[in-house]
Amino acid sequence: MRLRLGIDIACRVAHQASLADERGEFLWSGRRFRTTAEDLERLWAMLPAGTDPSMVTVIMEPTRNAWVPLAAWFRRRGAAVVMVPPERSADLRAYYSKHAKSDRLDSRLLARLPLLHPEGLHTEQGLGPGDPLRRAVKLRSTLVRRRTATLARLDALLEILGPGWHAAMGSDLANKTPLRFLAAGYACPHTVRRLGRARLARFLHRHSRGAWAEAKAQELLAAALATLQLWDDELDYPDLADDIAIEARLALALTAEIKELDERIAVLFARADPDGILQSVPGIGPVLSAQILGRLGDPNRFASLAGVRAFSGLVPRLDSSGVNGRHNGLTKSGDACLREALFMAAEHARRADPSLAAKYHRLMVSEGKHHNSALCHIATTLLTRLAACWRRGEHYILRDADGHPVDAGRARTIIAEHYTVSADLRAARRTTRGHRLAAPAADRPRRQSQRAVSTSSSPHNAKIPPT
DSSP states (O other): OOEEEEEOOOOOOOOEEEEEEEEEEEEEEEEEOOOOOOHHHHHHHHHTOOOOOGGGGEEOOOOTTTTTHHHHHHTTTOEEEEOHHHHHHHHHHHHOOTTTHHHHHHHHHHHHHHHHOGGGGBBOOGGGGHHHHHHHHHHHHHHHHHHHHHHHHHHHHHHHHHHHHHHHHHSSSEEEEEEEHHHHHTTSHHHHHHHHHHHHHHHHHHHTTSSSOOOHHHHHHHHHHHHHHHTTTSOOHHHHHHHHHHHHHHHHHHHHHHHHHHHHHHHHHHOTTTSGGGGGTTTTTTTHHHHHHHHHOOOOOOSSSSHHHHHHHHEEEEEETEEEEEEEEEOOSSSSSHHHHHHHHHHHHHOOOOOHHHHHHHHHHHOOOOHHHHHHHHHHHHHHHHHHHHHHHHHOBBBBBTTTTHHHHHHHHHHHHHHHOHHHHHHHHHHHHHHHHHHHHHOOOOOOOSSSSSSSSOOOOOOOOOO
């Protein structure tokens, strides 16, 4: 007899479980337990005597990360573990009992879910957030975003001092040399002038390994003098320098953490993809490859390539009824970190793969797509090919538009000769898209200040500003 154990997971209080047979009749329900070995043993002992563990299916929602140890424990016992998206179970609960929601009801619904929606059940094999590569690539993506925001704030603070500082340090503030200069508190123009050219040059030479020296020190001295002439003594230079130093130290710390993560990810990725299947795609380096594999998981766990595409959230919504039907925007129902990696990978791959370049050219030139929309199409195609290569255990092969294998040099030549999208067309696509999005706003009246004189010709709308 097949048994279905529905578990409503709680993060701070006890979970609730209900057990149903294959006909949906409950053997018991509402049993409370916590994530401890003793409670789980007692819960397992409540199964009917002689139950084959392979005939037990545990159904849960992925509530934060509390489901991970439960899934691992039940899998070790031989049960199949099924994770149900919260949106799906919420919709079914509304149908099952529209005006009631409780932990007991949720556990009973999950136990009966195989009868209500059997095609929506997919066995969970991995550790989810417990997988080290999955965690590491997500953490790296988060740290990169934090560093980008920190550098943007740093850039804005430097604008207060004047344009000469940006010109002296260059456009890339992520470089460690300007960050160390700013972290030392040298954003104060008085401090820069007191240091002098010789000491500044020694500081820059040491931290840039000889790339920056006296010429750059002279530029910084000129920027400091320009700031003093611009602001005189109106600006609190030491206080602003302290704020800039804090942002610079944060950027340096984040850069160091990202470097450490890159080393750890490289080891984990080499273990997960020893044959280098994902890195065989031209233009995609180890960082993006690791992020795609870490967030996608084993592509063999999907029943079809369509399931892989649906998991990414890069497929359009479908609204169809009778003879009418249309595709709306992307579902974005999958992993955002995976979509981020695929989008960036698509930008690199379409510059190296003639078949992807041909599709991108067609979408831009013939179908009038915007660059971002075309890249989403390329990302979906790329993901499908990567999953197919993984499932077959084959490396990615470059092919031309007719399907013939080509080498990297020939591929670049084909793309340059036949599939280059002109800058004028890109600008036209951006302009057309902007006008299309802004058109509805043209019909709305513009907002006016409460103190402004109305330009309307109607005397009833005229407003006289107070004197």
